[in-house]
Amino acid sequence: MTNIDFSAHLNPEQLEAVQTIDGPVLVIAGAGSGKTRTLVYRVAYLMEQGVDPRNILLLTFTRKAAQEMLNRASELVGPESMLVNGGTFHSFCYLQLRQFGGVLGYPSNFTVLDRRDIEDILTHLARELNLKKEGSTFPKKSALATICSKKVNCMRDTRWVLTRGYPHLVHLAPVLDTLFDAYTEYKRRHALMDYDDLLVNWKRILDTEPDIREMVSRRYGFIMVDEYQDTNLVQAELVRLMASTHNNVMAVGDDAQSIYSFRGANFKNILEFPNMFPGTKVIKLERNYRTHQPNLDCTNAIIANAQEKFTKRLVAVRRGGDPPILYEAMDENDQAEFVVARIRELFMLGVEPSEIAILFRAGFHSFQLEGLLNRYNIEYVKRGGLKLLEGAHIKDLISFVKLLVNPLDIIALKRVFTLIPGLGERGVEKIYELMMHAQDPFEAILGLKSRARWASPLKELVSRLKTIWSKDEGLDSLITELIHLYEPFLQSKFPDDYPRRLQELKEVSVIAGNFKDVGEFLAEMALDPPDEEEAYGKRDCVCLSTVHSAKGLEWKVVFIISLVEGRFPSPMALERDEELEEERRLFYVASTRAKDTLYFVYPRWINVSGGGVIPGKASRFIEEIPPGLFRRWKSGRRQDPAHHGTSTVSNKGGPFSVGTRVRHTIFGPGTIVRVLGGEKIAVDFDGAGEKVINTGIARLSIL
DNA sequence: CCGGCAGGCTTTTTT
């Protein structure tokens, strides 16, 4: 093994973090301060000290992040570093539970539920238990899943979650508890776990089984946790329990970059670390290697507006550089055109596509831009937003596979059997009853006597499934055959875009080729669904990403788009101060991704659902930045949205002319009666009578 | 009980 000159590659603080190998360490690391480097070198250092890589556990936010770090470590100390246990909390817990889950009565082949499964099961149970009373309000299935998860992640009861997030539903707490109990029972009966169970069940084992706890703790003698500000209480407890024999934990994170509180993370967690592990050595990394001082002045100003005072202030190592640019676009079309035009210029200047990113608050904010990128044949990958896995066709295919592992998975069974015309949900439930009481569930169907029109197609389907399952030729050929079987259904279900979907299914079969074990494949699909990058092998292209998915990454040129009130901060976050503060941190995360050039972009007019166009105000987070810290560019185009975009306004002259029907968020629909000076107009509201409205402030949509 | 159809609603962020 080569001897690495650590002090040549690390600054004194990093070096101290790397070389502290006994006892708890907390590294508070600012954006771009080289925390990944610190972790990589620490792995290398431990191995140079003769530590067995199998005793090291590196927990990161995504599986990719761990892989990337271990790849880099292997360049330093050789391929042995690949033996380090690295991954997400969830995947690590999954592996532990396959080994030790028997203690809780779980077989080693339990299946992991994804978000959609959870929603389906909760809906199914709510109906079965008759909890949805006529006329009374009941949460939608997505809210049900959120409440259930939040309760677990925050380690609170249902009432607490409802009070904070759903005050109008507090009276339902006992009803929901009944539902959640049934859900827990259901999961146990069918050998299922959801994301949260992976953490909670593993914690339960560590809590109640001292032998296992001790064994595991000795096995993982060196624990490192990245992005610690985004862990929740359950995860913090897991770390404490697993380190119980040695307290050899290094946590790395940035209190200013905590953006996952909706999942139960609390940025105060990271500040609690020294209390949880007495004797913690706290090291701060305050030098920024990523960008130059003008960008840093601006991003420092963004986080300085936060109510919480953070623990550090960053100083750039790099020299030179220009401050960020704010571009005020006419509308969303102009915004997209600006970004595309800049990208084309950058290409001509020789900037690699993979060095450019466009970031936004929510997945759908990039739709317009995507259209334009396609038009100009600019290749891009999109991170965050909808995943490949979420398409109905993929769910169908995965359900075929799930039935192979667990024939009594009623959710998968329904998906598959209702593909047959004439067979609906009720029908499948009856068939399910029959299967449950049979020796061989699928044999029971083949012996079924029914004159219904679905009977013979069903038998045909089942017998073909049995044939496919009985072959033993690897996962990718299994998937290929299932796709073949599914194809006619796919065709009739999606007559318009069936070729595209078929192509995506084939990508899945390629991915499946990397797995030996069906259970592992299913778990991986649920825990870490492949993104576009992996599925299609896209690499050197422009990156479109939600801010959340951009965490930990960096690019030379970054555009943050739709920095407009109503988009960023998210309207959902306006009610509560804490959530607004988190939005600000989110903006901070976004703006600290840029190495060289940072663009803030916002449209002066935005389209809202329903086809209206409303005036947009620059995001409050932009307004807060002292004006000297960025440069302002304006659209050269006329300040009249009627001539761009696809809005319904285009054939009515200006956006706000007398006689135009508009809708106000509070006053409802009305008719414009006068256009006054400035941005003011008078509107006669159908319900509220005549009011003067400042279009620069109020949200008016055109009907 | 199934499925087609129309109309309304929604759209944060993710392991």
Place this chain on the structure above:
DNA sequence: AGCCTGCCGG
């Protein structure tokens, strides 16, 4: 623009 819901005819 797509998804879900509710309604209605077979």
